[in-house]
Amino acid sequence: MNTTQISQDGSRTSAGAAVMLTGLRKSYGDVRAVDGLDLVIAPGEVVALLGPNGAGKSTTVDMMLGLTRPDSGNVTIFGSSPRDAVAAGAIGAMLQGGALLDDATVGETVGMVASLHRKPMPVAEALRRTGIEDLAARRCNKLSGGQKQRVRFAVALVSDPDLLVLDEPTAAMDVQSRRDFWKSMHGFTNTGRTVLFATHYLEEAENYADRVVLMRAGRIVADGSVAEVTSLVSGRVIRAAVPGATESALAVLPAVTEVEVRAANVAISSNDSDTTLRALLATFPQAHDIEVTAMGLEGAFLSLTSSENGADLS
Amino acid sequence: MSFGYLVVEVRRVLRSTRFLIFSVVFPVLLFLLYVGIFANGDQAVVGVLMVNMTAFGALSATLFAGGRLAVERSVGWQRQLRLTPLTGAGYLAAKGVTAMLLALPAVVLVPLLGAVAEGVSLDGAGWLRVTVGIWLAVIPFALIGLLIGQLGTPDSIQPIMSLTMMAMSLLGGIFIPVDTMPSWLLDVAQILPSYWLGQVGRGAVTTDLSVNLGKAVLVLAVWTAAVGIGVVRRYRRDSARV
Numbered sequence: 001m002n003t004t005q006i007s008q009d010g011s012r013t014s015a016g017a018a019v020m021l022t023g024l025r026k027s028y029g030d031v032r033a034v035d036g037l038d039l040v041i042a043p044g045e046v047v048a049l050l051g052p053n054g055a056g057k058s059t060t061v062d063m064m065l066g067l068t069r070p071d072s073g074n075v076t077i078f079g080s081s082p083r084d085a086v087a088a089g090a091i092g093a094m095l096q097g098g099a100l101l102d103d104a105t106v107g108e109t110v111g112m113v114a115s116l117h118r119k120p121m122p123v124a125e126a127l128r129r130t131g132i133e134d135l136a137a138r139r140c141n142k143l144s145g146g147q148k149q150r151v152r153f154a155v156a157l158v159s160d161p162d163l164l165v166l167d168e169p170t171a172a173m174d175v176q177s178r179r180d181f182w183k184s185m186h187g188f189t190n191t192g193r194t195v196l197f198a199t200h201y202l203e204e205a206e207n208y209a210d211r212v213v214l215m216r217a218g219r220i221v222a223d224g225s226v227a228e229v230t231s232l233v234s235g236r237v238i239r240a241a242v243p244g245a246t247e248s249a250l251a252v253l254p255a256v257t258e259v260e261v262r263a264a265n266v267a268i269s270s271n272d273s274d275t276t277l278r279a280l281l282a283t284f285p286q287a288h289d290i291e292v293t294a295m296g297l298e299g300a301f302l303s304l305t306s307s308e309n310g311a312d313l314s
Numbered sequence: 315m316s317f318g319y320l321v322v323e324v325r326r327v328l329r330s331t332r333f334l335i336f337s338v339v340f341p342v343l344l345f346l347l348y349v350g351i352f353a354n355g356d357q358a359v360v361g362v363l364m365v366n367m368t369a370f371g372a373l374s375a376t377l378f379a380g381g382r383l384a385v386e387r388s389v390g391w392q393r394q395l396r397l398t399p400l401t402g403a404g405y406l407a408a409k410g411v412t413a414m415l416l417a418l419p420a421v422v423l424v425p426l427l428g429a430v431a432e433g434v435s436l437d438g439a440g441w442l443r444v445t446v447g448i449w450l451a452v453i454p455f456a457l458i459g460l461l462i463g464q465l466g467t468p469d470s471i472q473p474i475m476s477l478t479m480m481a482m483s484l485l486g487g488i489f490i491p492v493d494t495m496p497s498w499l500l501d502v503a504q505i506l507p508s509y510w511l512g513q514v515g516r517g518a519v520t521t522d523l524s525v526n527l528g529k530a531v532l533v534l535a536v537w538t539a540a541v542g543i544g545v546v547r548r549y550r551r552d553s554a555r556v
Contacts, residue, residue: 067393069554087399095397099390103326115318116398155394 017076018043018163018194019064024073026059033059035218037073041196043162046189048205049198051215052305057198058096060215061167064196065093077163085163089117092161094152094169100140107136110154117159126158130184146177153181157188164188166197170204182208202297212297216305226297233300236273238280240290242266253279269299319400323412333378336479338419341371345424349432357434361519364428365444366488369511371420372452373488374479379413380459384471387464387552402549406460413456414449421449436518443518443527451514451530454507454537455482457545464548482508492516492523507537 019041026034034056041047049057062068063075066082077085085091100109110127114120127133130150135143140151149172156164170178178201185208189195199205205212205226212229214222222229235257241264242250250259255272270276273292280287295303327333345367353359386392395405425445428434436444458478466474483489485499486508492500503509513530516523 065397067396086397089399091397093397095390095393097390099394101326101386101389101391103329104322108322108325112319112322113394113398115316115322116395116400118399159398 016043016079017041018045018078019196020074020076021060021064022074024060024063024075025071026056026063026068027071032218034063034070037215037218037220039213039220039223041194043078043194044192045211046195046209047197047211047213048209049196049213049215050202050205050301050305051198055215055305056218057215058167059218061093061095061165061196061198065091065165089119089159090162091165092156092159092163093165094149094156094167096167096171099155100143100148100151102139102141104140105136106132106138106140106143106151106154109140109151110158113155114158119160120158121160123158126154129157129187130154131180145172146174146181149173149177150181153184161193163194163196166195168198168200170199170201178204202301206297214301214304221304222300229304230295230297230300233295233303235269235271235295235299235303236292237295237299238266238268238270238273238277238290238292240266240268240280240287242280242284242287244286245284249283250280253283269295320408320411320415323408324415327379327382327412327416330378333375333416337371337375337378337416338423340374341367341420341424342427344370345427346431353432358520358522360428360432361434361436362491362493362516364424364432364434365448365515365519366491366512368420368424368444368448369452369508369515370483370488371424372417372448373455373482373508373511375416375420376413376452376456377459377462377475377479377482379416380409380456380461380463381466381471381475383409383460383463384466385468388468392553396553402553403546406545406549409460409463410453410456413459414453417449417452417456421445434519440518444515447514447518447527448511451511451534454534454541455511457538457541458507460545461541461548464545464552482506487512507534510534510537 017040019039021037021039024034024037037060049060051057059068063070064077064082066086075082078090082091104112107123107127111123114123114126124133127136130153132147132150132154135147140148143151149169153169156166170181173181182204185195209226211224212226213220214229222232243264245261245266247259247261250256250261250266250268253268253276255270255276256268257271258269260267268276268280277290277292345363348363349360353363422445425441462474462478463471485503486506487495487503488508492503495503510530510533513525514527517525517527
């Protein structure tokens with residue numbers, strides 16, 4: 001009921017889809033982790049899966065990979081079951097959590113996984129693409145958090161998959177490692193592969209995804225390009241220095257949805273920034289350094305995934 | 315499963331000092347030590363000690379190898395492997411084969427020392443029994459290791475393994491040879507698969523207190539089947555849940 005499907009172009013129809021999820025449901029006890037999810041991803045798309053903790057992202061990913069059986073609904077990956085797609089080496093994945101062996105070296109770890117696949121890329125190439133050639137002989141327990149993530153990326157990559165699924169791939173990475181990671185990712189997506197990644201970093205979705213899927217409480221609440229999802233939220237933010245302003249005084253201004261006051265600096269979210277701004281200047285004529293901006297993906301994210309607002313959008 | 319995969323699996327265990335101490339160094343050293351203390355030149359005693367220490371090394375190696383599953387499970391490596399063409403059966407088979415390969419050092423080294431250093435002399439069939447025979451007879455222990463590895467956590471696995479190994483070797487007639495056991499303990503010993511493992515080798519070195527080989531093989535086969543079913547069931551339940 002509250003899915004906001006923006007674009008329905010032909011490429012997202014089921015035929016030849018990389019990923020097709022229909023009516024997917026999964027409960028753990030009383031908790032509905034995924035509650036009726038439909039999603040079609042076309043080959044070559046790079047899709048970011050966003051949502052607050054507990055939105056059902058990881059459960060969705062697990063069902064896509066065949067690690068968790070859905071209570072109802074259907075998953076097809078390139079037209080076959082997840083199990084068959086995995087057996088064919090069509091899916092590579094970086095799961096959340098450790099997933100490396102302390103007593104194996106980097107080269108052995110990637111080599112082990114490669115040896116299980118029918119048509120892997122050479123181990124050296126997987127290491128080169130993920131920028132860890134020089135770590136090949138190092139034990140996995142002697143790696144930094146960011147290096148571990150790259151090894152796991154190499155493990156996901158070594159089967160030369162058509163679909164790459166990444167569950168929070170850059171968690172535990174510093175800024176530079178994250179940048180390097182996405183650079184090597186670009187090398188992969190440029191060859192027309194399909195990528196789905198779950199992330200907490202909105203700027204990663206903004207910078208690297210063709211399409212953003214926003215989840216809340218086990219459902220999709222918005223689905224489209226970054227521009228499209230951002231435009232769903234009409235509000236703007238007014239930032240200004242307003243000496244003597246209090247939260248309560250600002251909150252009663254017309255069309256205000258949210259107020260943040262830090263010393264003399266205020267940030268006012270508004271449905272109608274013109275009206276709010278006029279009222280603000282009338283009440284606080286000494287306000288200065290005024291700046292009005294669109295909400296951006298972060299605003300859209302907060303607005304669409306908070307429980308009161310999401311349901312009203314349609 | 316592939317050859318390269320197995321090589322890494324074996325190499326990983328060989329990096330563990332714990333494995334090397336319990337499954338290679340101990341059996342060899344204890345054999346030499348015990349012969350010096352207890353044998354007094356009695357070739358039958360030397361033979362029994364050789365068989366028992368071979369069995370000890372092989373059973374501790376296989377148990378140890380299986381117990382490592384607990385770690386792989388907890389760090390999510392099993393889940394990662396489920397994203398490869400390796401099937402559940404293939405995974406378990408690889409673990410079983412790895413465990414069996416790791417039993418080889420004890421199965422080769424202790425009898426070799428027995429022949430070269432301690433002057434044990436057996437006919438061809440006898441040597442086959444104390445080497446290949448004992449090696450095959452630890453199959454149920456490889457499975458017991460896999461079962462414990464699937465039930466335990468990285469924290470609980472070491473105490474569980476130590477207890478299992480102690481029970482198997484102390485009560486099963488491995489560390490305390492059946493010759494010195496009181497009759498009630500001998501009754502208890504027969505409940506354990508380690509008693510029958512020891513018997514597979516014992517018949518080759520002495521007729522005293524040894525049972526028919528066919529019977530020992532049969533009991534071990536039943537253990538193998540029963541624990542094997544447990545391992546497969548547990549894996550199925552485990553992989554359905556996560």
